[in-house]
């Protein structure tokens with residue numbers, strides 16, 4: 094079994110705000126911890142878009158979305174229950190249509 098560096102919620106709460114501050118969220122998205130978990134979530138959610146699936150459609154998932162954003166809830170960045178396999182179209186909609194509403198709901 095391959096070992097890779099992962100982060101506790103407490104470490105994420107320190108690390109991610111640092112990345113945000115220096116505008117380097119990319120470092121999170123290329124971390125082994127994220128890439129490994131992302132692959133695991135896609136596999137567990139059968140590479141199906143969970144939002145399309147809820148509407149009775151089968152669409153391959155291409156992305157793993159953070160339900161509570163990494164910026165706003167860094168401690169949930171590597172928590173499976175905060176992750177959702179989605180297709181590009183649903184992902185776009187989540188971020189461009191509902192984002193405002195979601196932000197309001199959360200903050």
Ligand SMILES: [Zn+2]
Pocket residue numbers: 142143144145146152179180181182183184
């Ligand atoms: Zn979809």
Ligand SMILES: [Zn+2]
Pocket residue numbers: 157158159184187188
């Ligand atoms: Zn997203």
